[in-house]
Amino acid sequence: MLKFALIGAGRIGRMHGSIIAGHTKTELVWVYDILEDNAITTANTTLARVAKSLDEIFEDDSLDAVLIASSTETHAELIVRAAKAGKAVFCEKPIDLDIKRVDWCREQIQGLQVPVQIGFNRRFDPSHRKVADTARDGGIGNLEQVIITSRDPNPPPKEYYLASGGMFRDMTIHDFDMARYVLNEEVETVMAMSATLFDPVAKEIDEMDSAMILLQTASGKMCHINNSRHATYGYDQRVEAHGSLGMIRSENQHQHSTETFGAESSSSRAPLHFFFIERYRQAYLDQFDAFIETIENQQQPLVGFEDGRRALMLANAAYQSLEKGQAVKVDFGE
Ligand SMILES: NC(=O)c1ccc[n+]([C@@H]2O[C@H](COP(=O)([O-])OP(=O)(O)OC[C@H]3O[C@@H](n4cnc5c(N)ncnc54)[C@H](O)[C@@H]3O)[C@@H](O)[C@H]2O)c1
Secondary structure (H helix, E strand, O other): OEEEEEEOOOHHHHHHHHHHHHOOOEEEEEEEOOOHHHHHHHHHHHOOEEOOOHHHHHOOOOOOEEEEOOOHHHHHHHHHHHHHOOOEEEEOOOOOOOHHHHHHHHHHHOOOOOOEEEOOHHHHOHHHHHHHHHHHOOEOEOEEEEEEEEEOOOOOOHHHHHHHOOHHHHOHHHHHHHHHHHHOOOEEEEEEEEEOOOOHHHHHOOOOOEEEEEEEEOOOOEEEEEEEOOOOOOOEEEEEEEEOOEEEEEOOOEOOOOEEOOOOOOOEEOOEOOOHHHHOHHHHHHHHHHHHHHHHHOOOOOOEHHHHHHHHHHHHHHHHHHHHOOOEEOOOOO
16 A cells, blocks of 8 residues: 655645545555644544644655645645655645746756656546547647637635636646647747636736637647636536547536426536536546556656646746737746
């Protein structure tokens, strides 16, 4: 059994805790959260122990891996501590909101022989994955265009907006990663437009609630990302790839798969999911399986540190494009 510690037992940490504890190949040994009550809640449902300090975790030689699901500003330092302690690292996205901190973290862990996987769970969604695989394998001919639609059901509360680092670094970052994944060729140009169309809270704090972004690779392939902080019909998550021989798309998931037929309409379907944990349930499980495989086979993770870094750089480029009112080139450096 691979022994795990969980750091951060909030919304997503609780879910990761139950995945670790429920997996046949892993054991959740420690849970740590600065809010001890959060750690206790997860420990009670997973039979793990509550760690009193981070030292207790990093000094445990029997531990194989650390899953970091604490607030974003803690990630960079925790990745460094875990990697230096020789533990495999799974860290939630984003690595940090500041690219300088990400680069500092990269420097610190360079050369350490531990896998670091970043929580871009959407790559593991079976339908999105099929789109990416088909585009890569030539199943739609030469890939030309990608369209990513990503709309949350409801805008977040003010405190969330203020701590999030802005829509591109918090929400669109998943779509930047998806774009890189499906395009399978590095993005060279970014152009963004944004607006505050409906949310009074976003307006009050001068934040966007809607955005459209265009990306282009060196060979000319294009991707259009569209984001909204609301969608009356639920969590709208679609990915489409168009190529010389056809098109493949990953459709929304409904809460169940019935269809209703009547005199007024012939196909009324169940509502979409309204919460990311339900919509991406399978993706979170498959993501964790992939992490275990990475540890067992001593491979590079499917979504590594550099993917986290580049997605943040695309977010930064999108902000730059907004400021300049024009398309900007991205330089990922070495
Ligand atoms: N991949 C995804 O689908 C996804 C979804 C939601 C959140 N996230 C990411 O996961 C992270 C957590 O998000 P959340 O929604 O669960 O937030 P949350 O606020 O619900 O939980 C964060 C937890 O971290 C704890 N914490 C804060 N500082 C800590 C520290 N120094 N040490 C230990 N624990 C600490 C808090 O007490 C809290 O319990 C964020 O980085 C977020 O971007 C990813």
